[in-house]
Amino acid sequence: MRILSVVLLMLYSSLATADEVDMSNPNQVIHSVSINTFSRINAEKEHLQKEPGYIQVVIEEELIPYFDYKYAAYKVMGSHLRKTSAEQRNDFVQAFRTYLVNAYGNILIKYDQQQIEILDNTHFMDKKIVSIPVRIRDQNEQLTQLAFKLRKNKKTGEWKVFDVIAEGISMLNTKQSEINDLIKKKGINHVIQLLEKKNSEFSS
Structure with a gap:
């Protein structure tokens, strides 16, 4: 167990970059996501207040490198x-990726110096x-x-996030249920267009 206060986030933000993260350790991935993302939000709070849309840049640079959005998109389908x-899959993956950036940005923009407590998983060596x-x-x-x-890529050995569960509710399962029903009724092209529309609404 490790408690990361705002002070620690600020102090260590310069020590953990995406290039230095041990992607073979899922605990290190989560600690780095927390440190990098929340310290960046703290450091650029004034910029974010003036330009809320800048949170998308923060998510792109600090969160997406650790997120297996392609696997998540495929699971949702x-x-x-x-x-x-192949074209439809690619279009869906890109639309879903942008949706994730917007959705997480909308959540994290509300961050205001909370304490983050991470409970390390010490039994991951033989897990996928x-x-x-x-x-x-x-x-x-x-x-x-x-x-x-998190899921371990069997080719690279890297661990990446593919789902976030909030208060027992899986974001992935929720979207899978919603999108599967829409694909069945309206088709994949309609769902891609719907995601793109939602993405444009986030940006407006």
Whole structure:
């Protein structure tokens, strides 16, 4: 267990960059995501207040390198995946990636010096998928329970996040249920267009 206060986030932000992260250790990935992302938000708070859309840049640079968005997109498509063309799969992955950037940006822009507690998973060596709990406590002692699910790439050996569970609710499962139903009723092209529309609304 390790508690990362705002002070620690600020102090160590310069020590952990994406290039230095030990991607063979899922705990290191989550600690680095937390340190890099939250310290960046703190450091650029004034910029974010003037230009809220800048949070997308922060997410692109600090979170997306650790996120297996292609695997997540394929999981969301489910059984419909094999019925799509390569072009449709690529379009869906890109639209879903942008959706994730916008969705997480919308959540993290509200960050205001909470304490982050990460419970390391010490039994990951023989696993392909692991879950790492994270607790976020605000200044009013309100606790938010999260868990990051990570998958080990069998070719590279790197661990990357593919799902976030908030208060027991999986973002991936929620989107999978919603999008699978839409694909069944309207088709993959309609869903791609719908995601692109939502992405444009986030940006406006």
